[in-house]
Amino acid sequence: MTHIYNFSAGPAILPKEVLAQAAAEMLDWHGSGMSVMEMSHRGPEFMSIYKAAERDLRELLAVPDNYKILFMQGGGLSQNALIPLNLVGHKPQPATIDFIHTGSWSGKSIKEAAKYANVNVAASSMTSVPPQSEWKLTPGAAYLHMCTNETIDGVEYDFDAGVPAAVDGVQLVADMSSHILSRRVDVSKYGVIFAGAQKNIGPAGVTIVIVREDLLGKALPACPSAFDFKLVADNESMYNTPPTYGIYIAGLVFQWLKRQGGVAEMEKRAIAKAELLYAALDASDFYETRVAKQSRSRMNVPFYLKDESGNEAFLAGAKARGLLQLKGHKSVGGMRASIYNAMPIEGVQALVDYLNEFAGRRHSRESGNP
Numbered sequence: 001m002t003h004i005y006n007f008s009a010g011p012a013i014l015p016k017e018v019l020a021q022a023a024a025e026m027l028d029w030h031g032s033g034m035s036v037m038e039m040s041h042r043g044p045e046f047m048s049i050y051k052a053a054e055r056d057l058r059e060l061l062a063v064p065d066n067y068k069i070l071f072m073q074g075g076g077l078s079q080n081a082l083i084p085l086n087l088v089g090h091k092p093q094p095a096t097i098d099f100i101h102t103g104s105w106s107g108k109s110i111k112e113a114a115k116y117a118n119v120n121v122a123a124s125s126m127t128s129v130p131p132q133s134e135w136k137l138t139p140g141a142a143y144l145h146m147c148t149n150e151t152i153d154g155v156e157y158d159f160d161a162g163v164p165a166a167v168d169g170v171q172l173v174a175d176m177s178s179h180i181l182s183r184r185v186d187v188s189k190y191g192v193i194f195a196g197a198q199k200n201i202g203p204a205g206v207t208i209v210i211v212r213e214d215l216l217g218k219a220l221p222a223c224p225s226a227f228d229f230k231l232v233a234d235n236e237s238m239y240n241t242p243p244t245y246g247i248y249i250a251g252l253v254f255q256w257l258k259r260q261g262g263v264a265e266m267e268k269r270a271i272a273k274a275e276l277l278y279a280a281l282d283a284s285d286f287y288e289t290r291v292a293k294q295s296r297s298r299m300n301v302p303f304y305l306k307d308e309s310g311n312e313a314f315l316a317g318a319k320a321r322g323l324l325q326l327k328g329h330k331s332v333g334g335m336r337a338s339i340y341n342a343m344p345i346e347g348v349q350a351l352v353d354y355l356n357e358f359a360g361r362r363h364s365r366e367s368g369n370p
């Protein structure tokens, strides 16, 4: 069989080693005679899995002691409601939430938050992160929400350029679903970081929430108890049954990340992979990208064939080479290559080879050469 490289945006590629280990442990976890799926979430076996996952994630992201890590259900989208329900109670009502709108996911967050608070779009651009000097923030806002990597549009914050930093004491909330653990981040700058697992961590169904302790305990009365961050934190994510098998796989991914050299090493690899791919796209007049260079995502690379009549042939040829799930999101069209932590550079090289070959083939057909 051709070697397969999976460029799906999510649910997405996982490390082969992790899948092999999960397969080997499927029927009998560590001599317990049980699959992880069959264990009580409060029993000593699963508690050891949970505690290791929590500890490893804390270590990988250098999460300070005054932050809780919650393993919740509901995915990234449900956090668009749960974060207002948990945070706006810290301010007199009706509170205002500021947003930076940089693409589809922050757009969805804005719509949902408007059910619970006033929303102010402080800055907006779908092709770059607007410079911080242009953000029109609300004094006394409950918090400032940003999606630090827009999975569909391919816009990523360049943390190295100083964004985001604490903004006039306003609480930062970041949706890091599609680039968490791919780059170093200073957790202490945030009130809440959240991420659905299915992009860079593990199976769909687990949602990671990292929340500073002083933000707990002010949930609005309408907040469902099972999603009250304080109740979840006080019960070590076991107020109700957590997504146990997903947490187990996430834990294996965290161990894999540590063996690879942690987040700093992932960041190095992400830079190398992204540079390789963008360089190939930039060098060709056959393809185009639409995101400003300084805001290009290292994880999700949307690109377009200038002549879109070649789209179907491009995808069919890619599939024949084992390059899977390259079709862009239906809302923006074109192509998208998601190159998460588990994507080896060989996969990106295989894609680059194909990009060059496909462009060359089309060129020679147009110019009449064989």
Ligand SMILES: *Cc1c(COP(=O)(O)O)cnc(C)c1O
Residues within 6 Å of the ligand: 010, 074, 075, 076, 077, 078, 105, 147, 149, 150, 151, 175, 176, 177, 178, 196, 199
């Ligand atoms: C995928 C994604 C989500 C939505 O996650 P669901 O688990 O489908 O709710 C939210 N934000 C970002 C940035 C994403 O990439």
